Amino acid sequence: MTTQLAYAKGPLSPPVSDVTIGQVLADTAAQAADAIAMTDGSTDPAARCQWTYAELYDEAQAVARTLLQRFEPGERLAVWAPNMPEWVVLQYGCALAGIVLVTVNPSFQEKELAYVLQQSRSAGVVVLPEFRGNRMLQHVEAVRDQCPTLREVIRFDQWQDLVAAGRELTQPLPEAQPLDACMIQYTSGTTGFPKGAVLHHRGLLNNAAHVGERTGMEAGGAHMGYMPLFHTGGSVLSVLGALHKRANLVVVQMFDPGLILELMETYRARNMFGVPTMLLALMEHPDFTRRDLSSLQAVTGGGATVPTALVEKIESGLGAPFTIVFGQTECSPVASMTSADDSLEDKANTLGSPMPHVEVKIIDPASGETLPVGELGEYCTRGYHVMHGYFDMPEATAEAIDDDGWLHTGDLCAMDARGYTRVEGRLKDMIIRGGENIYTREIEELLFKHPAVADVAVVGLPSERMGEEVAAFLRPAPGETLDREVLFAYVREHLSPQKTPRYWFQVDEYPMTGSGKIQKFVLRKQWQEGAFTELQG
Structure with missing residues (x-):
C-alpha cells in the first residue's frame, strides 16, 4: 500500500496574471472612472473625502512624477504613518514610479526606526509629524545622522504641495515589470534582528485577487480598510483586494469598533477582515445590534485559528460566511485559506487548502523529507507568491528559501488527505x-x-x-x-x-x-x- 505524502497544490483557476500594480490601477481608472475608489473614514462625517478611480489614478501619477524628481526607480522610500488615504496614494505612486516602498510601524520608537532606515538603505521617508503622542518627525530628525543614505524627509502635512508639484510635470513614467520589487515589509527573526521581505507586483496583486475570489464576494461595494497598512493585511489584502473588486476602500486610521460599525452601515460594506480579537470587539460593541450590516458578504480572519463556537458566532452574528487565511509576510501573504462553503469544522480547525497555483508540503525539519499525511512537520510553500528574499541578507534568504524555491515558514503543521492543514505550534520561538x-x-x-x-x-x-x-x-x-x-x-x-x-x-x-x-x-x-x-x- 502506497503512503500518501503531505503535499498539495492549489487549483489552476483563476490564472496568475503578469501585470503590475500601476497597470491594474490604470486599467481600472479607464474602465470604471467614476466608481468610488476610496473614502476617508474620518470620525467627522464632514471630513469624509472620496476619490473616484480616475481621481485616485490622477493623484497617484502626480505623486509618482514628484517622487521621480527626488528618487531613482529601484530606490527605497520609507513610509511612517498610521492608516490614512494619503498612505494609499503613496503606495500607488511608488508602484507607478518603480520606487520600492518600505513600510514602518507607526508605534516604533527611535531605535526601531533607525534600524529599518539603515538596513533598507532608504533614500527618503514620508512621515506624519505626530501620531498619538509619538513625535515621529522629531524621531526622524534624531536618527538622521545615523542613516547615511537618507536624503529626503517628506511630510504628510505638506501632501497637497507634493501633489500640486507633480501635476505641473509631464515626464513619462517608467515601465515597471511584474517581478520588480515594489515593497519591503519587516518581519522580526528569531535572532531579534528584523528582516525586510522583498515583495513584488506579481505576488501581491495575484494573492489579493485570489483571496478575494475564494471569499465568494461580489465586485463593487465597500471594503473596510482598518487593518494596519504597514502590514500585508492592510496594504495587500485591503488595498489591492479592493482594487481587484473595483470597490470603495474605506480607510480607517485606527481600530475603533463603534466608528467601524457606523462606517459599515453608512457605506454598505461587503467585506471585513480582522484577527479574531477585532471581530469579537465589533460584535461585543453596544452599537452592534442596532447597525444594519445586511450588505456584508464575507468575513475573513487571520493570525490564528478560530474556535468552532466563535465561527458560529461570527457567521450568525454578522450574517456572512467566514473564511480564514494562513501565511506570512514572506508569501505575499497568503498560502492556504478556507473557502466560504467549507464545513464549520474545517473553518474552525484547519487553515484550509492551498491557494491557486500554490504548492504546500509538510516536511521533517531534520531530514527535509516530505512526511506522510497526518504527521507533524514544518509547513513549506512554493509558487508565484514567495518573496524575492530578505533585503541585503543573503544568508537569511538562503535559510528561508531552499534551492528548489520552497519557503520554509517555521510553522509546525499537519496535512490531511485533502490537502487541508492544521497548525499545532511553531518551530521558532x-x-x-x-x-x-x-x-x-x-x-x-x-x-x-x-x-x-x-x-x-x-x-x-x-x-x-x-x-x-x-x-x-x-x-x-x-x-x-x-x-x-x-x-x-x-x-x-x-x-x-x-x-x-x-x-x-x-x-x-x-x-x-x-x-x-x-x-x-x-x-x-x-x-x-x-x-x-x-x-x-
Missing part, C-alpha cells in the same frame, strides 16, 4: 498576540541590559481575547529588587507597545534542559498551575 508576530529574543536582549535583571525568559501565555500575551520571567541581579513599573517604562521607552510584557514574574531559578537551555514550556505549565505571583510596583 514566537508569540502571536492579536495577530501580531512578536519574537521574544528582542525583548529578552533589552531586559538583559537592565541593571536589576540577571536573567530573563519571555514567554507567550494563553489569552482568550488576544490568543497570547507577552510575559517576562525574571531573575533579579544580586542585591537588586525588581519593580514592575520601572521595568515596564524601560521596555516602553525602547520598544513598541505590543512587545511590552503584560505579565511580570520573578523566579529564583529556571527549569533547564540538559544542555542548559531554559524550558519555556515548563514555565508556561507552572504558570497555569498557579506557581507564580505577579511583580508589584
Whole structure:
C-alpha cells in the first residue's frame, strides 16, 4: 500500500496574471472612472473625502512624477504613518514610479526606526509629524545622522504641495515589470534582528485577487480598510483586494469598533477582515445590534485559528460566511485559506487548502523529507507568491528559501488527505498576540541590559481575547529588587507597545534542559498551575 505524502497544490483557476500594480490601477481608472475608489473614514462625517478611480489614478501619477524628481526607480522610500488615504496614494505612486516602498510601524520608537532606515538603505521617508503622542518627525530628525543614505524627509502635512508639484510635470513614467520589487515589509527573526521581505507586483496583486475570489464576494461595494497598512493585511489584502473588486476602500486610521460599525452601515460594506480579537470587539460593541450590516458578504480572519463556537458566532452574528487565511509576510501573504462553503469544522480547525497555483508540503525539519499525511512537520510553500528574499541578507534568504524555491515558514503543521492543514505550534520561538508576530529574543536582549535583571525568559501565555500575551520571567541581579513599573517604562521607552510584557514574574531559578537551555514550556505549565505571583510596583 502506497503512503500518501503531505503535499498539495492549489487549483489552476483563476490564472496568475503578469501585470503590475500601476497597470491594474490604470486599467481600472479607464474602465470604471467614476466608481468610488476610496473614502476617508474620518470620525467627522464632514471630513469624509472620496476619490473616484480616475481621481485616485490622477493623484497617484502626480505623486509618482514628484517622487521621480527626488528618487531613482529601484530606490527605497520609507513610509511612517498610521492608516490614512494619503498612505494609499503613496503606495500607488511608488508602484507607478518603480520606487520600492518600505513600510514602518507607526508605534516604533527611535531605535526601531533607525534600524529599518539603515538596513533598507532608504533614500527618503514620508512621515506624519505626530501620531498619538509619538513625535515621529522629531524621531526622524534624531536618527538622521545615523542613516547615511537618507536624503529626503517628506511630510504628510505638506501632501497637497507634493501633489500640486507633480501635476505641473509631464515626464513619462517608467515601465515597471511584474517581478520588480515594489515593497519591503519587516518581519522580526528569531535572532531579534528584523528582516525586510522583498515583495513584488506579481505576488501581491495575484494573492489579493485570489483571496478575494475564494471569499465568494461580489465586485463593487465597500471594503473596510482598518487593518494596519504597514502590514500585508492592510496594504495587500485591503488595498489591492479592493482594487481587484473595483470597490470603495474605506480607510480607517485606527481600530475603533463603534466608528467601524457606523462606517459599515453608512457605506454598505461587503467585506471585513480582522484577527479574531477585532471581530469579537465589533460584535461585543453596544452599537452592534442596532447597525444594519445586511450588505456584508464575507468575513475573513487571520493570525490564528478560530474556535468552532466563535465561527458560529461570527457567521450568525454578522450574517456572512467566514473564511480564514494562513501565511506570512514572506508569501505575499497568503498560502492556504478556507473557502466560504467549507464545513464549520474545517473553518474552525484547519487553515484550509492551498491557494491557486500554490504548492504546500509538510516536511521533517531534520531530514527535509516530505512526511506522510497526518504527521507533524514544518509547513513549506512554493509558487508565484514567495518573496524575492530578505533585503541585503543573503544568508537569511538562503535559510528561508531552499534551492528548489520552497519557503520554509517555521510553522509546525499537519496535512490531511485533502490537502487541508492544521497548525499545532511553531518551530521558532514566537508569540502571536492579536495577530501580531512578536519574537521574544528582542525583548529578552533589552531586559538583559537592565541593571536589576540577571536573567530573563519571555514567554507567550494563553489569552482568550488576544490568543497570547507577552510575559517576562525574571531573575533579579544580586542585591537588586525588581519593580514592575520601572521595568515596564524601560521596555516602553525602547520598544513598541505590543512587545511590552503584560505579565511580570520573578523566579529564583529556571527549569533547564540538559544542555542548559531554559524550558519555556515548563514555565508556561507552572504558570497555569498557579506557581507564580505577579511583580508589584
